[in-house]
Amino acid sequence: MTNNIKLSKRLKQTASYLPMGANFADIGSDHAYLPCYVCLKDKQAKAIAGEINDGPFQSATQTVREHGLEEVVDVRLGDGLDVLTADEVTQVVIAGMGGALIRSILQKGINKLESVERIIAQPNVDARDVREWFKNNNFIITEETIIEENGHIYEIVVGDRHSGVVYPELSQKQLLFGPLLLENKPEAFYTKWAEEYEKLNRVISQMRLAKHLNSEKLNRFETELRWMEEVLQYDGKSKQ
Structure with missing residues (x-):
């Protein structure tokens, strides 16, 4: 034992x-x-x-x-x-x-x-x-x-x-990032969402090239991309 x-x-x-x-x-x-x-x-x-x-x-x-x-x-x-x-x-x-x-x-x-x-x-x-x-x-x-x-x-x-x-009531933005993580933003938070920003940016670029555009999904992704830009630039952090 x-x-x-x-x-x-x-x-x-x-x-x-x-x-x-x-x-x-x-x-x-x-x-x-x-x-x-x-x-x-x-x-x-x-x-x-x-x-x-x-x-x-x-x-x-x-x-x-x-x-x-x-x-x-x-x-x-x-x-x-x-x-x-x-x-x-x-x-x-x-x-x-x-x-x-x-x-x-x-x-x-x-x-x-x-x-x-x-x-x-x-x-x-x-x-x-x-x-x-x-x-x-x-x-x-x-x-x-x-x-x-x-x-x-x-x-x-x-x-x-x-x-x-x-x-x-939690907003869609809080549900995505986490209401408490949005307040605290530890270093790993920035690392994760910088990676997710790049991934989503590529997905959106591919979607715009598609013959049949899913406008509703594209609009949702573009909204989430803007949210990522906001949280990554907060407190002087850069998405780069």
Whole structure:
């Protein structure tokens, strides 16, 4: 039995948003490193590690066994939130997937979320999809982080269940960039959106050459490109 697990920077940051004594599910847990890491550090924490594929499920089971955590980390095989019963956990972690897939998992398993107070999502792409789901399902974005690791940029978005507090409606611009990231703009924020600006600029150029122009989509992309220019030039930052 070993008591040491080394997490990636993005997973360690994701885990940091769990409260002490967390009772949580890690959906798409892979090797169950995150729940084991949390439960080794916090003796009051309990976790369910969900995995849809048998190979990672077996790896997760082995990780839990190696660390002697069978009593506090329950590894389950199943699709998304299907591994849970109603009112079983109070936090949900979904990390390392696309934002559209995270949104789909949350929507499909929405009946399993009634007891959940916090959702911690780490989408690899399309974080806007997660923010839109939070907005439409009474979860307030309370934390956002953007980090760079091994040449990749990751966003982490934390949603807490709405408790009757009046919260301003998020604009499409805030959903794209993140309302809290727009306020703070860490260095990785500029790196990400400089890259996205160049990509979108190329897409727009190609669209303008097409025989059949999708005007609605082009207008949306041009609006988003202007938003990127605005945020990249703010505080003297250049999109170059």
